[in-house]
Amino acid sequence: MPYLSAYNSFNVNAYTKQVATIDTIADLSKLDVKGLTPFYVIGEGSNTLFASEEVSNLIKVNLKGIDVQQQGDGHLLTVAAGENWHTLVEQCTTNNMPGIENLALIPGSVGAAPVQNIGAYGVEFADVCRWVKWYEFASGKVHKMSKEECEFSYRESIFKQQLKGKGIIIEVGIFLSHAWQPKLHYAGLDELSIDATPVQVMEKVIEIRQSKLPDPTLIPNAGSFFKNPVVERSVYEQLVAKFGxxxxxxxxxxxxxxxxxxxxxxxxxxxxxHGNVAIHDKQALVLTNPNNGNGEELVLLAKYALEQVKDKFGISLEPEVRMVTEKGDTPYQEVLV
Structure with a gap:
């Protein structure tokens, strides 16, 4: 019975009955999806909370490979889902293929990028996505889905909604245009000159993130735990009138x-x-597990944060981190109750 501390950046030592690994495309056809159900598809586990002591079976995606082609006015990258996202950012930026430098140091695998539509400092995965290849369990077919078909929005995609649990992302197509302009309108990045190079932008992003966010190898965490809420302008104006x-x-x-x-x-x-878990002392958006707490402790901490923000501001926060229980990927409304 596999224990899972090494499968998630929270270092939560939940357990499961089975972990199926996908190392090659051929492995997909060998998957006993019915026998594995319920299951959760996992990459590096950097945006995952094992919320119960026992969780569903896991399908671990380890597909590797990067191909770069000159195409028109830019580069088209074909990247396997198991590649590390930050390593890809470094390779592109240092090899004169800018466009994703603002997304440096976001933990996790390339396959997770479209699921969450990862974003930071004014850039989202959707901005550079050309297509996503997705393996469908029911038909055994690979679908090449356009950016529009992926239905990207803020930290959302069709893979997190209608297609959740119905297949596996195996590859993404990323287009990086030669017509690059730095995006520097976020605090910290605005210190850079408009003539800043892609490498300088990347290095500044890394510096800012490292100053605010704990290294998960030292203090277990999953980065930003909650989404930034979007409210109507009238609600914002009421909040400013009350809180400044x-x-x-x-x-x-x-x-x-x-x-x-x-x-x-x-x-x-x-x-x-509280107990073995904490809200980070430099960035309150990050929940941490410094003393080897369990998933239930982190659930209680997240619930407490939600309640306190709701009581003070009347705003309901929504987790960005995905909750996994014995039922697999579980809606946070069922977990944080």
Missing amino acids: AMPNYPVDKKHIKLAAGWLIDQAGLKGYA
């Missing part, structure tokens, strides 16, 4: 994105510890 100026990022004319970490901090929870 707060970090805000206009989404469109009617909606404003707020900083979940700031809300948790202002609720008095930055550095809050």
Whole structure:
């Protein structure tokens, strides 16, 4: 019966009955999906919380390979799902293929990038995605889905919704245009010159992230635990009238994105510890597991943070981290109750 501390960046030592590994495309046809059900598809486990002592079976994706082709006014990269995302960012940026440098140091595998539509500092995976290859369990076929078919939105995609549990991402197509301009409008990056090179932007992103976010190899964590909430402008104006100026990022004319970490901090929870788990003392958006706590402890901590923010600001935060129980990928509403 496999124990799973090495399968998740929270270092939670849950257990499962079986872990099936996908090392080659041929392994997909050998999967006993019916026998594995319920299951959870996992890459590096950097955005996963094993929320119960026993969790579902796992399908671990280890597919490797990167191909780069010159195409028109840019480079088209074909990248296997098991490649490390940050390593890909480094390779592209240092080899004069800019476009994803703002996404440096985001933990996890390439296959997880479209699921979450990962994003940071004004850039999202959707901005560079050309297509995603997805293996469908029911038909045994590989579908090449266009960016539009992936239905990307803020930390969302069709793979996290309608197609959840129905297949596996095996490969992504990324297009990096030669017509590159640095995106520097976020705090910290705006210190750079408009003439900054891609490597300088990447290095600054890494510096900022390392100053705020704990290294999961030293302090187990899954990065940003909650999504930044998007509210109507009228709600934002009411909050400012009551609490004063707060970090805000206009989404469109009617909606404003707020900083979940700031809300948790202002609720008095930055550095809050309970038992073996804690809210990070430098970035309140990050839940940590410094003393080998279990999934249930992290669930209680997340629930407490949700309650405190709701009580003070009237805003309901939503986890970005995926919750895994004995039923597999489980809606957070069923876990944080």
